[in-house]
Amino acid sequence: MSTAAVLLETRELGARRGNVELFSGLSFAVTEGELLTVRGPNGSGKTTLLRMLCGLGEPSAGSILWRGEAVAAFDTALRQGVIYFGHATAVKDELTAIENLEFGLALAGLPADNAVVEEALRQVGLYARRQVPARRLSQGQRRRLGLARLLLAHQPLWLLDEPGAALDRQGLALLAQTVAEHLLRGGAALVSTHQDLGIPAARARELLFQ
C-alpha cells in the first residue's frame, strides 16, 4: 500500500435527517493523491456526507479527523484545507463573470491577481463574456465559473457535489482534467456523482450508498 499521508478520516460517522437515519458506522480515509467517488441513489445522504466533511453540519454520531486531529463543524483547519463545491453556484447575478471569480477566490483565501484570473476564464471558455453580468450567463456557464475557481484552488482536499451537473462534454473534459491535475499535485478529491466523470487517477476508490 502507499505511504501517502492521510488528509481526512472518518470514524463510525452517522447522520440523521429528522428521525430518519441516513447512514451510520461510516469509516474511511482519504489520502493525498486519492480520488474517492461517492455513489448512491437520491436521498441516500451523499450531499449530507459531503457537507458534514467540509464542516457544514454536525454528524449525529462518530467523528471526523483532519490530518489526524478531530475537528468540529466550522473548524479553522478544515476551512483552510478544504474547498466545497456544492449544488448552489454562489454566483451573483449583479456581478460580472470576472468580478464573481475574483470575489470567489478571495473568499476562498486564494490570491486573485488579474492575469491569473483572466487566464482561468480563458481556459473555461468564458473570456469573451468576462464583462457580462452573470444574470446573462446560462446554468452551464455558471458552473464553468465555478470550475475556473477550482482551476486556481490549491486547498489539498476538494469536496465536489455533482460537479458535472449542467456541464457539456467539453466542460466535463475540463473538469476531469482539472481534478486529475489536482490529484497529481498530491491533492485529494471526494466526488459525489451520478455520471461517469472519467477522471484519470492513480488511486481511485468508490463509496457506495444504499
Add this chain to the structure above:
Amino acid sequence: MTEREFFGPGEAISWALRRDLRLALRSRGELGVALLFFLIVVSLFPLSVNPDPKLLRTIAPGIAWVSALLATLLALGRLFNNDYADGTLEQMLLSPLPLPGIVGGKVLAHWISTGLPLVLVSPLVAVQFGLGGGELGVLMVSLLLGTPILSMLGAIGAALTLGLRAAPVLLALLVLPLYVPVLIFGAGAVEAHASGLGAGGHLSLLAAGTLLAGLATPWATCTALRIAYE
C-alpha cells in the same frame, strides 16, 4: 499543496464591504425602495394626526425614529437572504477568512446603503415638521450614531430567521423589542435639546451603544448563522 495559515479580520471586512457595496450599487432600485418607504411613513403622520405646527414639532423626532426603525427592518431581509439562496453564504461560513469579519463588513455595507441614506434625507423631515436648525443637527447626529445599532441588532434577527417561512413577520417580532433603547435615546436626544437640557448625555449613550454592539453583535450573528446550517 500548502494552505495559507492566517487571515486577518481586516481582510474579511474589506472583502465583504467591497463586495456588498458593489452589489448595492448594482441594485440601486431596491435601496431606493427602503428610502422611499421611510419618506412615505414619515409623511403619513401629519395626515393621521393634526397639522398643528407646535404638535408636529414635538412629535417629529419620534416619527423620524420610528420610521427609521421600520425602514431598517424592511431592508434587513436583503442582508443574508440573497447570499443564503445562491449558496454564497455557505461559502462564507467555509471560508478561511474569519466569519465575524465577513459579517461585520456585510453589516457595515448594509448600514452604508440603508442607514446612512436615512441620515442624509432627514433634513426633509425637518422641513416637513418645521424643526429648527439645532434640532435638525441633533436629529442627524442621533440617527448617525443610532442606526448602526439597528443594523447590527437586526443582523442577529435576520440570521436567526434565515430561510424560515415566517421570516419577515418573525424578524419584526424578534427585533423590534430590542430596538426600544435606541428609539428612546435617539428620539430623546432631540427632545432634550429642544427643552434646553442638552443632548450630550443621550448622544454619548448612543455612541457607547454603537461601540458595544459593534464589539458584541458580530459574534452573536456568526453563532446564529452557523446554527442555521448545522
Add this chain to the structure above:
Amino acid sequence: MNTDFFALGGHGLYVWGSYLVTALVMVVEIVLLRHRRRQAVEILQQEAELAEEITKSNESTS
C-alpha cells in the same frame, strides 16, 4: 363570610378581577399542557402502529 368581604371597600371588582383572571390563565395553561402531552403520545402510538404494519406487510410479501 359576608358581603363586605367580597366588596373589599368598593374595589372588589379590581381585586377579584385580578385573582380570577390569574386562576383562569393557570387553568388554561394546565389544559394546554395536558393537550400537548396527549397529542405527543398519540403521534407516538400512530408511528408505532405504522411501523408494525410495515413490518407485517414486509413479512407477507417476502
Add this chain to the structure above:
Amino acid sequence: MNFYHYAAPATFYPLAGKLWPWFAAIAALLGLIGLYIGFVVAPTDAQQGEVYRVIFIHVPAAWMSMFIYLVMAGYCALGLAFKTRLSAMMASALAPTGAMFTFVALWTGALWGKPTWGTWWAWDARMTSELILLFLYLGFIALQSAIEDPRRADRAGAVLALVGVVNIPIIYFSVKWWNTLHQGASVSLTAAPKMAETMLWGMLIMALAAWAYAIAMSLLRVRAIIIERERQTEWLVEALEAER
C-alpha cells in the same frame, strides 16, 4: 451519579414524573396559606384601602416573570456551551409559564393601577419593561415553533434568549431614564418597614407558591417535550407503558 447522568432525558423523564406532584402540592398548599394571609390576616392598608390586596399576586408574578427569564437564559447558555439537550428542553419548557406570569403581572398591574392612580396603564420603566419582556417571551416561543429541526430551534432560541437577557437591563434603565413617573419599588430593604409585616409574609409565601407552580409546570412540560423529541427510543415506550 454525575451531572450528565441526570442531564440525560432517559433519566430525567421518570425523575420529573416523580417530582412534579410534590411541587404541585407545595404550590397548592402555599397558595392557600398565602391567600388566607392576604385576605384574612393582613390588615387593610391605611393609604390604599382594600385594593392593595392585588399585590399578593401582582408582585410575585412580576418577580417570577423576570426570574424565569433569567433561569431560561441560564439553561440556554448551558445548552449552547455544553450542547446538553435537556437544558435546551428546560428552556423551552419554562418559556410559556414565564409568558403567563408576565401577562398576569401586566393584567393585575392594570387592575391595581386604575383605582390607585386612576389609570390602567402608565409608561413607566417597570410596566414598559414588563411589556417588552412579554414580547421577548412571545418572540422566543414564536421563533422556536417556526423552526422544524429541534436542534436548530433549541440553539436559535438560546441565542435569542441570551441577547434578550443582555437587553432587559438596558431596556429597563433606558425607560427609567426616559420617564420616572412611577412610585419607587414597593419592596426593598429600606422601604420594608412601610409595609405591615403580615403583608410581606403573605407576599413572600405567594411568591414561593408561584415558584413551586412554575417548577411543576416546567417539569410537566419538559416531559411532553421529551415525548415529542425522543419518539423512537425504547426506554420512552417502556416508560409510557409503565405509566399507564
